[in-house]
Amino acid sequence: MNGKHIGWIVLLLLGLVAPFLVYPVLVMKILCFALFACAFNLLLGYTGLLSFGHAAFLGSAGYLCGYTMQGLGLSPELGLLAGTVGAAALGFIFGSLAIRRAGIYFAMITLALAQLVYFLALQFPFTGGEDGMQGIPRGHLFGLIDLSDTMNMYFFVLAVFLFGFWVIDRAIDSPFGQVLKAIRENEPRAISLGYDVDRYKLLAFVLSAALAGLAGATKTLVFQLASLTDVHWHMSGEVVLMTLLGGVGTVFGPIVGATIVVSLQNYGAELGQWVTVLTGVIFVVCVLAFRRGVVGEVALLIKRSGIRP
Amino acid sequence: MSTDYILQTRDLTKEFKGFVAVDKVNLQVQRGTIHALIGPNGAGKTTVFNLLTKFLTPTRGTIHFNGIDITPERSAQIARRGVVRSFQISAVFPHLSVLENVRIALQRKLGTSFHFWRSAKSLDVLNGRAMELLEAVDLRSFADTVTVELPYGRKRALEIATTLALEPELMLLDEPTQGMGHEDVGRVADLIKRVAANRTVLMVEHNLGVVSHICDTITVLQRGAVLAEGPYEVVSADARVLEAYMGTAHG
Numbered sequence: 001m002n003g004k005h006i007g008w009i010v011l012l013l014l015g016l017v018a019p020f021l022v023y024p025v026l027v028m029k030i031l032c033f034a035l036f037a038c039a040f041n042l043l044l045g046y047t048g049l050l051s052f053g054h055a056a057f058l059g060s061a062g063y064l065c066g067y068t069m070q071g072l073g074l075s076p077e078l079g080l081l082a083g084t085v086g087a088a089a090l091g092f093i094f095g096s097l098a099i100r101r102a103g104i105y106f107a108m109i110t111l112a113l114a115q116l117v118y119f120l121a122l123q124f125p126f127t128g129g130e131d132g133m134q135g136i137p138r139g140h141l142f143g144l145i146d147l148s149d150t151m152n153m154y155f156f157v158l159a160v161f162l163f164g165f166w167v168i169d170r171a172i173d174s175p176f177g178q179v180l181k182a183i184r185e186n187e188p189r190a191i192s193l194g195y196d197v198d199r200y201k202l203l204a205f206v207l208s209a210a211l212a213g214l215a216g217a218t219k220t221l222v223f224q225l226a227s228l229t230d231v232h233w234h235m236s237g238e239v240v241l242m243t244l245l246g247g248v249g250t251v252f253g254p255i256v257g258a259t260i261v262v263s264l265q266n267y268g269a270e271l272g273q274w275v276t277v278l279t280g281v282i283f284v285v286c287v288l289a290f291r292r293g294v295v296g297e298v299a300l301l302i303k304r305s306g307i308r309p
Numbered sequence: 310m311s312t313d314y315i316l317q318t319r320d321l322t323k324e325f326k327g328f329v330a331v332d333k334v335n336l337q338v339q340r341g342t343i344h345a346l347i348g349p350n351g352a353g354k355t356t357v358f359n360l361l362t363k364f365l366t367p368t369r370g371t372i373h374f375n376g377i378d379i380t381p382e383r384s385a386q387i388a389r390r391g392v393v394r395s396f397q398i399s400a401v402f403p404h405l406s407v408l409e410n411v412r413i414a415l416q417r418k419l420g421t422s423f424h425f426w427r428s429a430k431s432l433d434v435l436n437g438r439a440m441e442l443l444e445a446v447d448l449r450s451f452a453d454t455v456t457v458e459l460p461y462g463r464k465r466a467l468e469i470a471t472t473l474a475l476e477p478e479l480m481l482l483d484e485p486t487q488g489m490g491h492e493d494v495g496r497v498a499d500l501i502k503r504v505a506a507n508r509t510v511l512m513v514e515h516n517l518g519v520v521s522h523i524c525d526t527i528t529v530l531q532r533g534a535v536l537a538e539g540p541y542e543v544v545s546a547d548a549r550v551l552e553a554y555m556g557t558a559h560g
Contacts, residue, residue, distance in 0.1 A: 167426075175416055175432055176425040178405075182413045185402035192362065192400070193414050193475060194388035195422070203423060 053114030059231025061213030087213020095205030132227030247293030462493030
C-alpha cells in the first residue's frame with residue numbers, strides 16, 4: 001500500500017459517490033477535462049515537452065466523434081474510437097514536425113498547427129462553422145445501454161476516464177516511462193546512452209494526443225455538442241493552467257487542477273467576466289507561492305513530515 | 310608493423326562561420342590504452358569530443374571506429390556501436406534514484422523500451438547487474454538515494470557506472486575530475502585506471518597530475534590543431550608544449 005494506491009482508492013470512491021452529491025453533468029465535465037489534463041501532463045510533466053496546441057486534439061476528436069454519430073449514424077463506442085484514432089493521427093503529424101525543435105520553438109510549432117486546425121474547423125462544411133455540431137445523439141452503448149439516461153452516461157464516462165487514466169499511469173510507470181523521464185532530466189545523456197530520443201518523444205506525443213482525443217470525444221457525447229471552443233487556443237492555455245495548478249509531473253495533480261478550474265468556471269459563472277480575473281489571480285499565486293501545484297506541495301509536506309509514502 | 314587502432318580520425322575539421330575550432334586533427338587511439346587529450350582552454354578538446362560522438366557535425370574529415378567509417382552516423386547509433394561519452398558537467402538523471410540511473414543504461418538491451426503498457430517492475434531483473442556496477446564505483450549503499458542529493462564526486466562516479474553499464478569498447482570522458490576536491494580526484498583517477506583494464510579510454514583532462522599518473526599516450530591540442538603527441542615524459546619535455554602551457558596550466 002503506497003501513496004498511489006491510496007490515491008486510486010480515493011479517486012474510485014469519489015467517482016462513485018460524486019454524481020449523488022453534485023450535478024452529474026458537472027462531474028462528467030470535470031472527468032473529461034481531468035483526462036485531457038492528464039494526457040497533457042504525460043507530455044509536459046514526464047517528457048518535458050510544452051505543447052501549446054493540445055486543443056486541436058480535444059476539438060477535432062469532438063468533431064470526428066460527432067460526425068461518426070450524427071453523420072454516419074454509428075454507435076457511441078465507434079464515435080470514441082474515431083475521435084481517439086483521429087487525434088492520434090493528428091498527433092503523429094504535429095509531433096513529427098514539432099519534435100525537431102525544442103523549448104519555445106516546439107511550443108510555437110504546436111500552436112501554429114493548432115491554429116491551422118482551428119481554421120479548418122471553421123471552414124469545413126460538416127463542422128457547422130460558427131454554430132458547431134448540435135444535437136448529436138448519445139446513442140446506445142454496444143447497442144444495449146441507453147446513454148441518454150444521465151446515470152448510464154455518467155458511469156460510462158467514469159469508466160472511460162478510469163481507463164484513460166490507467167493507461168497514462170501505466171505509461172509513466174513503464175520501461176518507456178523510464179526513458180521519457182531520462183530524456184526530461186538530461187536529453188544529451190539519454191542520447192549518449194544510445195536512445196533515439198526523437199522516436200520516444202514522438203510516441204509520447206501520439207499517446208498524449210490520442211488520450212486528449214478520447215477526452216474530447218467523450219465530452220462531445222456528454223454535451224451532444226462539438227464546437228469551436230474546444231479547438232480554440234484558449235483551450236490549449238486552459239489545460240496548461242489546470243496541469244500547473246494541480247501539480248505538473250504528479251500523477252493525480254492534473255485531476256485536482258481540472259476540478260478546481262472547471263468548478264470555478266461553473267460556480268463562478270454569476271461573476272461573469274470576473275471569473276477569468278479570479279482564475280488569473282489564482283494562477284499567479286500558484287506560480288509565485290506554490291510552484292509545485294496543489295498535489296506537488298502536499299506530497300512535499302508529507303515527505304517532510306517523515307511519513308514514508 | 311601495424312598497430313591496432315580502435316579510433317582514427319583523418320583531417321577532422323570543424324569551422325564555425327569562418328572560425329576554425331578544430332583544424333585537421335589526425336587522432337589515433339590505440340586499443341587498450343588510456344589516451345589523454347590536453348591543451349589550454351579553447352584548444353578545441355570538447356569540440357573534438359562532440360565531433361567524435363556526432364553531437365556536432367564535422368565540416369570535413371572522417372572518423373573511423375574499428376575500421377568502420379562512422380562519420381555519417383547519428384549520435385545514438387555511435388553510442389550503440391560502443392563509443393560512449395561522458396560530459397564536462399556531470400551527466401546524471403538528477404531526479405531518478407542512483408539505481409534507476411544505471412538501469413536506464415541497462416534497459417535498452419531488454420528491447421522493451423517502447424513498451425508503455427508494461428510495468429516498470431519488469432526492469433527489476435536488471436537490479437542485480439546494476440548493483441554490481443554500483444559496487445564497482447563504491448555507490449552500493451547509495452542505491453536508493455535520489456541522485457540530486459549525492460555529493461559532486463559521487464555523481465561523477467555514478468556517471469562512470471552508467472557509462473560502464475553499456476560495456477563500451479571506447480569510453481570518452483570529458484574532464485572527469487573537473488571541479489573536484491583533492492581526495493575525490495585521486496579516487497576517480499584510480500577508478501578510471503581500474504575500469505580501463507579491458508577497454509580503451511580517451512579523456513579530456515586539465516589535471517596534469519592525473520594525466521601523468523594514468524595515461525599512456527597524450528595528445529596536446531592548441532588552437533584546434535595537434536601540437537604534440539606521445540607518452541607523458543616526451544610531451545612534457547617538448548618546448549612548444551611548455552610554451553603553450555606557461556601560465557595557463559591548471560595542474
